[in-house]
Every structure is written in C-alpha cells, then in structure tokens.
Amino acid sequence: MGRGIKLFMALGIIMFIYGCQSPTPKLDVTTYVAELQLESSLLVATEVAHNLEVPWDLEVGPDNWVWFTEQKGTITRVHVETGELQQLVTVNDMFYRKSSGLFSMVLHPDFSDNPYVYVHYTYAEKDSNLLDHIFSRVVRFTFKNNELIEQTTILDAIPGNTFHNGSRMFIGDDHTLFLGLGDAGGDTELTQNPKVMNGKILRINLDGSIPTNNPYPNSPVWSMGHRNVQGIAYGNGKLYASEHGPLNDDEINIITKKSNYGWPDVHGYCDLEREKLYCDQHNIKEPLQAWTPTVATSGLLYYNHTLIPEWKNSLIQATLKGQSLRVLNLNNSGDQVINEHILFQKRLGRIRDVAMGKNGEIYIATSNLDWHPGHQPWMYDSLPKERGDRIIKIEKVNSNMLEQLATLENRMELVEDKEPYALPSEDWNFNATDDELLSGQKLYMAQCAACHRPDGKGNVGQIPPLVNSEWVTGNNSRLIDVMLKGLNTPITVNGVEYQDEMPSYQNLPDEEIRDILNFIRIEFGETSGNIIAADVLHQRKGLK
Template identity: 40%
Template sequence: MKHLNSFLTTLLLAATTPLAAQTPLPVLTTFPVGATTVTVSALTTGLTVPWELVWGPDNFIWMTERGGRISRVNPTTGAVTPLITLSDVATSSEGGLLGLALHPDFAVSPYVYVVYNYTDAGGTYLEKLVRLTYANGALGAPLTLLGNIPATSTHSGSRLLMLPDRTLLMSTGDAQQQPQAQNPASLNGKILRLNLDGSIPANNPTPGSRVYTLGHRNPQGLVQSPAGRLYSSEHGPDSDDELNLIEPGRNYGWPTVEGYCNRPEEQTFCAANNVKEPLTTWTPTLGVAGLTYYSSPAIPGWQNHLLLVSLKGARLTDLALNATGDAIPTRTDYLSGFGRLRAICVSPQGRVYVATSNRDGRGSPAPTDDRILVLENRDFVVTSTATPAAARLQLWPNPARHTLTLERPALGEDAITISDALGRRVQTARFAAGQKQVVFSVEGLKPGVYLVQNGSRAQRLVVEE
C-alpha cells in the first residue's frame, strides 16, 4: 500500500501540474498545415525499433521496442527510463514486443498490458497477451492472460486498445495462414475483445468467443474517436492497404476480398458474409502502421481527423473525416524524409509524437535512428491550468475513502459535479445558499481518479478502496 499511495500522489501531481517550460528542441524541418506552421524536432534518439507509443496518465510517453524493452519517455527532456526488458520476447523479422495499453484506472490498478511473440518449450513460435504490474518505478509480476496464438515471423499484428467499458481490443494477423482469418474458431486474422482479466465479455458478438471482427490480414493501427467510432489500419498484399471502420461482428473479407468488393467473386462473397468495405485503400501499398485521432485546437487543419503513419510509404497521412465519421473525403501526406514511421500518439497539448522504424532490417538508419519526432505548432499557447491558491476549490482528504469535504474560496456557483476518467458524470452535490463548505459521501464510487468541478474551478480526486 505504501508504494501505491506514493504513486497516487505522483499521478495527482502529474495530472494537476503543467509540464515544465521546455527549451525548444533544434528544428529539423517545418511544413504547413493550412495557415499553421508545424515544426519537427527530435525528442530522443538511439532507440531500436520502437513499436508502440502511448500517452500515459503520468504525462509521460510509454514505449515498447521490438526487442523486449518497455520504457517511460519524458516528453520535456527526452530522457528514456527503462522499466523492464522481457526476457522471453522472441524477435524474428516482424515479430517481437508489439502493442501496449494501460489500465484505465491506473492510479489504483497500475497494470500494463502488452502483446508479444515468444517460443514455447517445443520451439514453436507463438504470441501472447501479458499483464504487468507497475510498482516502485519498474514493471514486474507478468501474468499471461491469453497465449498459444499461432505466429510466424510476419503478420503478427498487434495493437491493443482500451475501450470505455473497461474491455480490451487486441488485433492479430493471419500468421501467413490465410484461411484462418475466416475461421471463427481461430484467433488469427481477427480483432479480439477481452475483459481485463482475459476472460470473454458476455456481450461479445458471438457468445463464448473472443472474436470481435474477422477477415483481417495484418491490422497495424487501432484507435477510437471521441464519438466512439473504431478505426483500424491494415496491411494489404501488393495492393489495397486499408483503413477500416470497425463494427462488432463484421467480416472484413480477407483472404477472399482485397480492398473493396469490386470483383464479381468478391461481390458474391461480400453479400453472403456481412463484409464491411474499407473507408479508403492504397495501391501501391504504404505499409500502413500506427493510427491516432487528433482533437486538439493546436493544429486546426488536423482537428477531428485521423493521423496515420506508414512504413514503406515513409509518411504521415492526414485522413479527414466527414461529420458522421464514416467517410474520408480527403487525405493529405506530410513528413517525408525520415524513413519508416511506425508509432504515433498525441499529447493533451496537441503535440504529435512519431517513432521511426529504420533499424527494423528494412530501412536505412540515420546515425541517430531510431528516433521519436515531435510535431508541434510552436505558436500555439497552451492555457495554463495553474490557479492562485486563494482561488482554488479545496478538497480533503485526498485520496478519499468514505467522505469528502469541499470548500470554495468565495461564493459563486452552487453546483458540484464529479466525473470519472472518461468524463462521465457519476455524482452531483450542491453548496447551500451562502455555504462555503460541504461534506458528502464517496463510498458509492469505484476506486479510481475523478474530476471534481464547481463552476470553472476543478480539482483531481482519487478514491481508494
């Protein structure tokens, strides 16, 4: 409990304190996005095939490298803090340590989920989903949640994505066993949905099955928009890389269908098998990889768009979405000249972080590769969240277990709202007329991090078990 309380304190400080003023990094290049100038710089260098970048609740970047290392990267200084190197990761061509996701209630459930390739006692190359525990600045206590997934040195996937309902999506490739993508009993060529303990959600499309969607070749990107739509990028063969809108229970066609349902035999298959066509495709292929959703006003031309990075295409592609998020009217390419690009994430301040993959055996590494690049609008002013102590909403104890006391510094709005980490309102209260302090129970709230608001004033709250 001691290390957990320490972590809660650290997380609260990170959540309520803006990042320190950053000395501008040397500019590598710039490019325009509408009227905005986007500056590109290198946050950190000397990496080896970074595979995943995730913005964490501690305001650090959590990174996997294909050889087995998991690290936290300081987005201000670029310092890389290794947390663990997984000894049973088996790298082979495209295989190794792949996707990563953090538990949505990380303050009280400090779990890190990773997927990677390994070799069993009989020498068989496989893939598994593992949960690690973060404590005292390191990762340990590995627990396999799902294993024995057939794998080869190519077409392993695999991205992980937490959903708001506390379930986990995991993409898998066909492992060069193409018919398995259409086999509902196989875990290959799928997007899977699991509970956070590895069990099967009761409301999956097929009862008793982890399969969420089928008919995939090698999904390499996975993201959810604020409106709840799911998108995935997928490698095609020599043609038809795809950007798909993911809907539960749908079939995405592989290996019978490549790209759209536009050949007679494809049209017949699509009509009979509930096939969902991609939103857009690329021929020749780009090797589409990491995918994110951009919602920040920092770069207005990208706001409410998808951003996609590619390996063979070696570019960043802006995918504009229509108002309902189910069509891509335009796509625009940026960021050439840095080689293969695999992973991408966005900070709350609107900075975009992109990892190169030039040391993966298929690129031409520069002396400083691999790198994490920062793309930002340096003219955008991030509004400070700092508030003078005399004007802050005060609350205690924090963390809380039973009751919470709130004190407002001056009379103003009476309403109090408590929202969870996903922005859902979970409790309300009021100051009585002329009242400065109020006490109420939090025993009905699940352990986790919450936001307490009174008018324009807000404070983070941690509820403990």
C-alpha cells in the same frame, strides 16, 4: 472589506489561474528536426529520444512521460521535457525475429488507481527437431517504483509466426481490451474461421475473461477477415483499424461487432466481379480507405484537439513503406474521408506509430532499423539511420518558438506533399549470385568440409550428412540458427541419431554465413539459394 485587501485577493486569484494553466511551450533548438507549414498552422518537429531499435508502440502516460516498447523486448519511458530515459523491464521469455518480438502496449485508462500495463509479444517452443513453434500472448505488468513487475498472463497460445502477428491494442470505455492480430502467414482461410484467433480483432476483459456480449459465445473474436492489423484508434463513437494488404489494398476499416472484412477472398473494396459475389454472400464490410500501391499502414490516431485546427476530426495514419504521415479529414459522422494530406514524406523515414499528448501535440516513432529495408534495400534511398530509430514530437509553433527558430541555420522548412512518391516494386524472389556461390564453396571447404566432407556426406553415426538432409532443405530459420548457435544436443537426420557437437559460427559475418548456407542448399540439397544477409542479421539479433 478594505480596498487593499480586495486588490490583494484579486492578484491572488490571477496568480492562481495563471499557475493552473499549462506553461507556454518553449523550443530546445538542439533537438530541432524540421518545420511543416500547414494552411494556417506552422508546426515544428523535435527529437525526444534517439538510438532506439524499432520502437513499436507509443503510449502517452501521466506526468510528461511517453512510454514505448522496442521489438527487441524492452519497455521504456522517456520524459518529454528532460529526455530522461527509464527502462522499466526486459521481457525475457520473448521470441525476437523479423516481424516477431515485443509489439503493442496499452496503459490502464485509470492508471493512477490501477497502475497496469498490458503488452502483446511472441514466444516460441522448440520441438525435438529444433524447429520453433511460435505463439503470442498478452500479459499484464504492475508499475511500481519505476519498474514493471508481477507479470501475469491474461491471454495465451495465440498461433504466431515470424511475420503477420499484428499488432495493436486499445482499451474501451467499458474496460474491455481490443487486440488486432494478423493471419500469421499460414492458412489464410483460417481468418474466416471464427474458432481461430488469427486474422481477427479480439475483445477480452482486462482479467482475460470473455465478455458476455461478445458475438461468439465463449470466444474472444470480435471481427474477422483481417490480413495484418497494425493500428487501432477510437473516435466519433467508432473503432477504426488499419491493416496491411498484400501488394495492393492497405486498408482502414470501421470495426463493428461480428463484421467480416473479407481477407483472403476480398482485397480492399468489393470492386472485382468475383469479390462482388463473395461480398454479397458473406455480408463483407468495405474499408473506409484503401491504398494501391500499398503504403504499409501502421499506427493510427484519431485527432480532435483544437491545437492544430487543420487536423481536427481526422485520422492520422503512420506509414512504413510510404515514409509519411497521412492525415485523413473525416466528415462529421466519421464514416467518410473528405481529404487526404501527405506530410513529412521521405524526411523521417519509416513511421511505426503515432500518439497524442495531453496538450494536442503528437509523438511519432520511426522504424528505420526494422527488417524491411534489409530485405528490400532498393526501396529506400535515403533512410535517416545515423541516430538510430527516434521518437519525435510535433507541435504547433508559438511566438516564443518563432523567435528561437529565427536563430537557426539550415532550417528544414517543409510543406504538404501534393503526390505520393513513386514506390519501387517489391521483389521476394531471392537467389544467390554466381559470385556468392563461389564464395560459399570456398568458405565451406575452409570451415565445414573437415567434418562434413567435401562431398557433404559426413560420417554415419558421427557427423550428419548434408546431402538430401531435411535440415538443409527445410526451414531456413533453423538452418541459420544452427550456424549461429552451433549444436550441443542430439539430432536425427535421415533416421540416424547424431550426438557430436557443432561449434558456433557467430564470428563469421552475415554475408559469409549466407554464402555457405546457399551453397550447401544448392549443392547438397538441390533446392534454392534464397537466404540473404538480412535474414542472418535478424536471426543474430534474436540471440542477444
């Protein structure tokens, strides 16, 4: 073979190898968010998408697309290089309130051959008294021509609520689907009942059938005793899950078949005398990690890539109330936390989920527009809301990026936070102020008294009374819905049917609806005035 031919072939091989390698990442300085210096690695955070509304779940798909759900009911994907957004579907039969709506999502592990997407969301059925009975379901979509079509239900009628629905999903190597749920805020003792799905991690086949090797015959239940599962990750041959505690003991657990994690009888570790006895009697499995005060654990990722060596063999925990990423370095067997690192604290706000890209970069979703800041505003003094919720990419800086960073002004150069910031206390005892009640009285006289009368007694058979009415003293969500949507169907109040229509008051601001409803609850119902403007805001979102 001639020397020239050999040289040509050698050059061809070099070009082929070079062409097969991933191109060196470059930095779009217009999307710059911040830098973070680790022990040896410098990381940069850039914005991939903005003006989102509570992106709940991130899934890295093929060809540089990151898929995400939004709680309001949309599934979208964004191209991480170009920023192009493609909305794939809107889930129309979903029920959206507070902590209900569209939640977790997972792509089939063999997506190119099986283009299926699995989604968990809540829905509601109204009874004759217009009360919403909330459930959740898992459905499968087929991805075709840049759309999600052929919605098929694979698990249905999971009891739900406006809070504590979970959720996070994961598909194992054996193609079984794990779904982490909450206790649905009802009878928390049901979490200890294996016949009930609430407060459990479920395991089903991808067609919705029950695996024959599940611990309970003909049951999807895999583990029990969970309060509100928010993250699931797999690594070290172990399934990890994070969940919310009450005001103490957020947890990360190692999930095993038929294990019991103690809720509601055990919070965190078995360290109180009554808990020790219960743990011994019921073989309770203690958490890998627990936080008090709570940080509101959310999405969870196992990281073992070489790109960021400081994070190798670590769990990366998104936190909402803690407004940070927590990196938990594990021992070799993955059953002990060696160190905890607090990153980006109070810089990006509430972080809902975290996912890893094919080159070891990670993506996070913020959750600054969800319900919690409106209900506990004193806990958040600096949430970055001006660009809505965002998806942010975090990657290791290379030499090209260093040169580009040097051209930037007003760089945000961060290091690890040594201590968690002091979290203000939560307070769920809402009571209307005197000024709000006076406002409510004036608004009632202007907007409502012509029909319901100044004394709230209405007209029998025509206009229902507000005095001693279960519609006033009962479910707050129903009462807010009536104000926002009006009534055009017969209702029964105190045993009498009323058929007159009531107009919608959607035109009134949230604060005015709050004041009217708190006034009538106290004046005519002799109950608490505990509705806040954020309640009205999130009910209003669900009407869109």
